Amino acid sequence: MSASESHDTAYDSLTEDHGADGQWAFGTGIEDVAAEITSPVPDGVDPADLAQYCLMLGDDALICSHRLSEWTTNAPELEEEVALANIALDLLGQARLLLARAGHVEQAGRDEDALAYLRPELEFRNVAMAEIGDELDFARAVARLLLFSTWRLALLQRLLTSRDPVIAAVAGKGVKEVAYHRDYAARWALRLGDGTAESHRRMQAALDGVWPYVEELFRTSEVEVALTAAGVAVDPAQIRAEVDSVLDEVFAAATLTRPQRPGIGTIAGRGGRQGLHTEKLGHVLAVMQGLARQHPGATW
Amino acid sequence: MVNGAAPAAVRAQAAVAAVVDPEMPMLTLDDLGVVRGVEVRAGGEAVRVTITPTYSGCPAIEVMRDDLRTALAEAGFAAVEVRTVLSPPWSTDWISAAGRRKLAEHGIAPPAGVGPRSSGPVPLALSAPVDVVRCPHCGSAATDELSRFGPTACTALRRCTACREPFEHVKEI
Numbered sequence: 001m002s003a004s005e006s007h008d009t010a011y012d013s014l015t016e017d018h019g020a021d022g023q024w025a026f027g028t029g030i031e032d033v034a035a036e037i038t039s040p041v042p043d044g045v046d047p048a049d050l051a052q053y054c055l056m057l058g059d060d061a062l063i064c065s066h067r068l069s070e071w072t073t074n075a076p077e078l079e080e081e082v083a084l085a086n087i088a089l090d091l092l093g094q095a096r097l098l099l100a101r102a103g104h105v106e107q108a109g110r111d112e113d114a115l116a117y118l119r120p121e122l123e124f125r126n127v128a129m130a131e132i133g134d135e136l137d138f139a140r141a142v143a144r145l146l147l148f149s150t151w152r153l154a155l156l157q158r159l160l161t162s163r164d165p166v167i168a169a170v171a172g173k174g175v176k177e178v179a180y181h182r183d184y185a186a187r188w189a190l191r192l193g194d195g196t197a198e199s200h201r202r203m204q205a206a207l208d209g210v211w212p213y214v215e216e217l218f219r220t221s222e223v224e225v226a227l228t229a230a231g232v233a234v235d236p237a238q239i240r241a242e243v244d245s246v247l248d249e250v251f252a253a254a255t256l257t258r259p260q261r262p263g264i265g266t267i268a269g270r271g272g273r274q275g276l277h278t279e280k281l282g283h284v285l286a287v288m289q290g291l292a293r294q295h296p297g298a299t300w
Numbered sequence: 301m302v303n304g305a306a307p308a309a310v311r312a313q314a315a316v317a318a319v320v321d322p323e324m325p326m327l328t329l330d331d332l333g334v335v336r337g338v339e340v341r342a343g344g345e346a347v348r349v350t351i352t353p354t355y356s357g358c359p360a361i362e363v364m365r366d367d368l369r370t371a372l373a374e375a376g377f378a379a380v381e382v383r384t385v386l387s388p389p390w391s392t393d394w395i396s397a398a399g400r401r402k403l404a405e406h407g408i409a410p411p412a413g414v415g416p417r418s419s420g421p422v423p424l425a426l427s428a429p430v431d432v433v434r435c436p437h438c439g440s441a442a443t444d445e446l447s448r449f450g451p452t453a454c455t456a457l458r459r460c461t462a463c464r465e466p467f468e469h470v471k472e473i
Contacts, residue, residue, distance in 0.1 A: 033384065034353075034384045034385060034386045035350075035383045035384060035385050036387065046355050049415050050447075078446040079446060079449075082447065082450070082451070083447060083448060083449035085449075086453060087449070089358075089359075089453060090355055090357050090453070091357070091359040092351075092357045093355060093356030093357025093358065094356045096356075096357075097356065097386070146337055153421075153422060154421070155421070164319055165387070166386075167430075168387065169389070170356070170386070171384035171391040172386070172387055172388065172389040173355070173356050173386060173390075174351075174356065174390065175417075175422065176473040177355060177473075178355060178472075179422040179451075180448060180473075181424075182424070183424065183425045183448070183449055185450070186424060186425075186426055187426060187427070187428075190426055202414065203420065211365070242421060246421075246424055249424055249426075250424070250426070252342040253426055286341040
């Protein structure tokens, strides 16, 4: 069966031989992601900075997506498994576009797959909140997703007017998607927080557990400073008040207490945006990149 | 079947119009509102179709590309290019009136209107939307949302409390 024939279901294409056209990201038959990817770098913007910024936004989505996908076959209810898988898929779609854009503007011959599957840990630019994972604790998944998606939604909202056409387009689709993710997490936070004594205790404990990773979300990197001035990026420090007010609304309704816990801090001012990660990212990459590294060039 | 008599632009439009969505095959891609343009080039030998994805990660777009290429090759075009563009983002408001009718006939509740996006922050929704979604089986307005996320990226799961049937609802974006 050739790739040009139609399929009865979306899964039939998985069984075909795609020769040199196969790719890793979604499996077989995946092609160039969108026409906008090859748009020129906006005037006055350093391509290296733009590539780094696309990696920041893309790695946040990719690594968070991978962590959410760990719930597949492990969620407490089928509906929640489907929901978390759907959210992971939306974020993977955003990641593909941003990594493809990073690969295009850095001009080092790396496509989205090379960036996702062959990049070493020190080159990942995601925040720790994306990588720490849920340890199969559903309340922790709710807490992490609430914090991550409330923050990402505020970022994407401001990126709608980014001078980079790919970032603006990803934001245009992403705002709609991430608003659903945030509301999903907020409703579960409400249900668990304002539920039984046991569900309240576990929801509060989960929130306390991930809170040290909040501070990093609002720390501005040098790349973000330069690109905010150029009209491409958002200074994350500027969205803190908006994020806090949304979180306070959820906490109040859910009878949860805003944790008073110090952030994880930096090492000589460096964190995830500079490639310094917790040991958890190594675990993620070992799983996510293992197959691609053991079978270089393999496609399916 | 190659029909050399009809003008190329008409043949191309007709071929594209017949391609259906892989996950909701009661809808054509036209009904779904993902076809953004059909251009015939090179004196009628080549055609370029522009489509837009529904959700960022929707894997169905790959099957759509395949099916468009096949349909246009069968319509006699030697060179077929299928482009994907992201902007402006797809909205369920682009689903045609015929598409909405077909969804309901197949037991899937069509989306309500979204309208233009407001520019401020997206308000938090701590409870399921109260919009009336009618049961596509019995027409009752007494339906509940079971899950915001359904079997495909674009649908939610609901249940009718009158006839007790579960059904999918194309959620508004």
